[in-house]
Amino acid sequence: MTLFRHPEDRIPVLLFACVFALDLTVYFMASSWWLPILWFGIGIIPKGWISAWNHHHQHLNMFRHAPLNRLLELIFGFQTGVTSHTWFLHHVVGHHVNYLDQEKDESRWKRDDGSTMGEVEYSLTTTLTAYPRAWQVGLRYPKALRVFLVMGVLQLALLGVLFWHNWFNALFVFLLPMVTSLYVTAWATYFHHVGLETREHAEASYNILHRGYNLMTGNLGYHAAHHAKQALHWSKLPQLHAQMAKDIPAAHYRQPGIPFVWSGSEEKLELTDEQVEALAQARPART
Structure with a gap:
């Protein structure tokens, strides 16, 4: 039996793993200050694309077995800033249920007064509220919430170890790309539905x-x-x-x-x- 639910996912997963291998190579091998910064700049757009695949994975897990899915989600977390089950809660059982109702939508593009947010305002709001809103949705889905919390703690612990070992490389290879990718993802989603009622x-x-x-x-x-x-x-x-x-x-x-x-x-x-x-x-x- 194949490990993948759909064979079309094999090449994308291989590419995600290769990008992560390059992340680790730069993190452990770079001794010049400019190389992690250069890698951060080069990787922004590809990691923005990977964010879309993390989204797909949260809708339909790529592997048949939970441990492999959790491992892939750790990689996605470091590449996109969105940890295991965050998009499942915020997006799959949140946004997709409520996106036609701007009073409830977890990715709402309207302000409380009914006016339309601008790109930057929406992107910052969605970025800063992603995890709190995932938590709020998770209160209705306790099983998914437990995975969200456990994997989130594990992700933070691993990131802490990386900072303890080499804070400068960890900053530019992992933390800043995580934050930036989450913002870029929010910015890209602004154009999916804005203005459509x-x-x-x-x-x-x-x-x-x-x-x-x-x-x-x-x-x-x-x-x-x-x-x-x-x-x-x-x-x-x-x-x-x-x-x-x-x-x-x-x-x-x-x-x-x-x-x-x-x-x-x-x-x-x-x-x-x-x-x-x-x-x-x-x-x-x-x-």
Whole structure:
């Protein structure tokens, strides 16, 4: 029996492990002050992409066995600043349940007075409230909350050991990337739903069809499809999007962020009715 629930996860997990191996190599081997700082700068965008895969893992664990999932979550924690079960509580049983209601949404983009937050305000608010809101949701899910707490303590203990051994390298190789990746993740999510008030899944998300972006984020650009069926494996989201496309407004397509936007989007920002209909009628590829 394979260790993975879905074979498509094998290469991504291998890449996450390779990035973590590079983190450890820089941490233990770097003797020059500039190398950890350089690695911090180089790693920001790739670790932002890894944040998307951590998100996918929280929706549908990549391994069949709990110990392997917890080990992967430790790696994700050091790379993305989001520890085991944090996104499960905050996002899976929080945001996905409440995202159509801005009074309850754990990732809400509205202020208490009903006005829309700006990018920086939303990103800072979501970053600073991520763990408190995960805790609040966890009070309704005690089993998941226990894993969240135990793994969080373990993550902090390991980080403490790294700081005790070499505080400078630990700061730039682990802690600052963790904090920055969490902020970048919050900043990226601002563009998923901001300004969209509706009760329909097909109309409540912006979508990105850029192939490079979806390759690196595990099809996160098919966001309406993801919200319509959040437990669906990332590899199957394009097929579901094709089925939903006729109901997705043409204005609900956006360009990708950095670095993909530099080369331009591979899809138009607004699809014509004929293009949407053609995409909706496209036969899903066999898996």
